Amino acid sequence: MSAESSPRAINGRAPDVFRPSGWVAMREYSEDEPVDFAIVGSGAGGGTLACKLAEHGFSVVALDAGPYWRPLEDFASDEMHQSKLYWTDERIVDGENPLQLGSNNSGKSVGGSTVHFAMVSLRFRPEWFKSLSVLGYGADWPLDWREMWHYYAEVEQALKVSGPVNYPWGRNARAIRIARTN
Amino acid sequence: MKPIDMNERYPGYNVLNKRNSPSWNDQTREVIDARLAIDADFHRFCDEAEWQTLCAVCNQIIPQPDHRCPKVPIAAMVDQKLYSGKGDGYRDARLPAQSEAWRKGLAAINAEAALEGGKPFCELAQEQQRVVLLKVQKGEVASPAWEGLSPQLFFAKRLLHDVVTAYFAHPASWSEIGFGGPASPRGYVRMNFDRRDPWEASEARPGREEEARRENEHVG
Numbered sequence: 449m450s451a452e453s454s455p456r457a458i459n460g461r462a463p464d465v466f467r468p469s470g471w472v473a474m475r476e477y478s479e480d481e482p483v484d485f486a487i488v489g490s491g492a493g494g495g496t497l498a499c500k501l502a503e504h505g506f507s508v509v510a511l512d513a514g515p516y517w518r519p520l521e522d523f524a525s526d527e528m529h530q531s532k533l534y535w536t537d538e539r540i541v542d543g544e545n546p547l548q549l550g551s552n553n554s555g556k557s558v559g560g561s562t563v564h565f566a567m568v569s570l571r572f573r574p575e576w577f578k579s580l581s582v583l584g585y586g587a588d589w590p591l592d593w594r595e596m597w598h599y600y601a602e603v604e605q606a607l608k609v610s611g612p613v614n615y616p617w618g619r620n621a622r623a624i625r626i627a628r629t630n
Numbered sequence: 631m632k633p634i635d636m637n638e639r640y641p642g643y644n645v646l647n648k649r650n651s652p653s654w655n656d657q658t659r660e661v662i663d664a665r666l667a668i669d670a671d672f673h674r675f676c677d678e679a680e681w682q683t684l685c686a687v688c689n690q691i692i693p694q695p696d697h698r699c700p701k702v703p704i705a706a707m708v709d710q711k712l713y714s715g716k717g718d719g720y721r722d723a724r725l726p727a728q729s730e731a732w733r734k735g736l737a738a739i740n741a742e743a744a745l746e747g748g749k750p751f752c753e754l755a756q757e758q759q760r761v762v763l764l765k766v767q768k769g770e771v772a773s774p775a776w777e778g779l780s781p782q783l784f785f786a787k788r789l790l791h792d793v794v795t796a797y798f799a800h801p802a803s804w805s806e807i808g809f810g811g812p813a814s815p816r817g818y819v820r821m822n823f824d825r826r827d828p829w830e831a832s833e834a835r836p837g838r839e840e841e842a843r844r845e846n847e848h849v850g
Contacts, residue, residue, distance in 0.1 A: 524661035525814035528799040534719055542723035548787070549720040 451515035451522055452532075457558065468520050475502070483507040491560020492569075496606050514556035517563065533557055533564045567610040571600045573617045593618065640808040641839055642846040643831040645801050651850035653816040653829045662801060662812070668710070670703035675712040675729070676736075679750070683736045684708060686752035690759050691793050694802075702803055707796035708732075722787055724780060732792075734775075735784045739766060741775035808833060 456463050457474055464470030477483050484506040487494045491512075498510040514535070517523070523530065535556035541547050555561040574593040579586035597619050603609075614620060646666075648654055654662075673681045688704040712729055725731050742765065743751035747758045754762065765771055769782040797803050804811050808831035820827050832845035 521657070523814075524655075524657040525812035526658070526661050526799075528665070528795075529661045531716075536717050536719035538717055538727075539720045540723050541720050546722045546724070548722075549718075551719045553719055 451517050456516040456518075463516055463518050465517070465519055468518070475507075477507065477509055483509050485509075486511065489560055490558050491555065492562050492565070492607055495559060495562065496603065499606070512558045512560065514558065516558040530564065562607065567608055569604070569607065569609045570611075571615060571618060572596070639834055640805070640831045640842070640846060641834050642843040643805055643808060643849060644846075645804040645809070645811040645831075648811065648829060648850055651829070653850065654812060655815050658812045658815075665800060666700070668703050668706050670701070670706050672706050673709040673713075675709045675732075679740065680733065680736045681705070681709070682750065682752040683740050686759060687736075687739065687763070687789070688793055690756070690763055691790070692797050698802060700802060702797050702800040704793060704796050707799065708792050711792060711796070718791075722783065725783055725787060726779065728788065728792075731779065731784055731788045734779045735781075735789065738771070738773060738775035738779060738781070738784075739763075741773040742766065742771055745772050805831075 458476075460474055460476050461471040462474040464472045485498070485501055485508045487498050487508065487510045489512060490498065490510040494510055494512075498508045501508045514533075515522075517533075531551060533555050534551045535554040536551055539549070539553070541549060552561070552564055555563045555565075557563040572593065575582045577589045577591070577593040577596070580588045604611075649659060649662075673684075676684055685705045688708070692702075692704060694701045712732055715729070717728055721727065726734065739762065740751050743749060743754055743759075743762050746762050746765075747754045751759060751762060763785075766781045767785045769780070771781045798807075801811060803809075810827075810830045816827075816829050818827055826832060829849060831849060832842040834842035
């Protein structure tokens with residue numbers, strides 16, 4: 449059954465993305481049943497939040513516009529083919545020097561853009577939290593970078609963000625060494 | 631200008647030799663086979679005049695070696711994209727929607743060709759076609775057909791974007807530039823500098839062309 453033609457996550461189960469044809473149990477609520485939270489968008493923000501709320505005992509539904517993919521069966525490793533993951537409704541870029549965006553700004557799938565974000569998500573550098581006062585542009589954030597560091601660690605674990613074991617900036621900063629072996 | 635045959639840099643390399651190797655799975659074969667089956671003459675978005683112009687423009691932007699078989703059906707791939715109506719997800723506010731930009735742009739290129747050589751673009755000599763496209767690229771156009779469409783922006787942001795994207799989505803161009811093609815399910819193993827996995831193309835550096843050719847015969 450094609451992911452694009454009919455919903456897969458129904459009848460109390462959702463596709464197991466790690467096993468071909470596999471399923472995992474999914475809590476389901478009827479349309480007239482009240483829930484604690486309804487989250488629009490199941491990507492890096494919405495999906496992670498839905499998970500955390502559910503783990504704390506709340507009833508949660510997450511809404512998304514795209515298919516529930518089975519990566520092991522639905523994907524070929526080909527850029528043009530995988531453009532089916534992109535949400536390509538038109539966004540207008542304007543201004544004096546309009547940015548050229550990519551097609552992969554967001555994803556139209558259960559999982560949002562995490563279906564194609566390549567597990568890359570960089571932490572802010574400490575000075576960027578004080579952009580206006582230290583660097584002279586933008587705005588200062590109302591919180592200190594140290595306050596953010598453990599949140600970064602938590603969300604990187606939740607999203608399985610890839611990167612160096614020791615971050616090259618911020619707390620315990622260590623320059624990245626790239627080993628060359630022959 | 632003689633098109634550079636990049637196969638000289640990756641002698642003997644053909645990404646399609648991997649079709650039945652562990653590098654490809656059923657999903658890969660299905661997707662790439664469909665792309666290889668695109669009929670180079672098939673078009674549904676363009677009318678005949680637009681189609682002739684588009685084909686000539688594609689040949690001028692990315693000339694392909696005469697001996698290459700099959701050639702990348704660039705015009706048919708662009709037509710397919712325009713017919714599908716699937717956009718890029720963003721649009722420069724200074725340009726109209728992609729289908730309108732292409733219709734207007736192709737008509738204006740033809741109008742510019744008429745001023746340059748008294749013929750439709752596709753009937754001009756190669757050198758005259760080149761002159762017309764250079765004028766479009768630089769915005770040095772004379773035809774009123776460009777009214778409401780910036781020739782430079784159309785050339786850089788629409789025409790080149792779609793033509794180049796189509797070209798590099800085809801296995802013939804992958805073989806040309808030594809691109810390995812679909813990386814999954816095989817995956818990269820040799821991650822060190824200057825090492826290639828056995829499924830990647832071998833580059834013919836000066837003096838080791840034959841070595842590269844031998845290696846490329848075993849890429850799989």
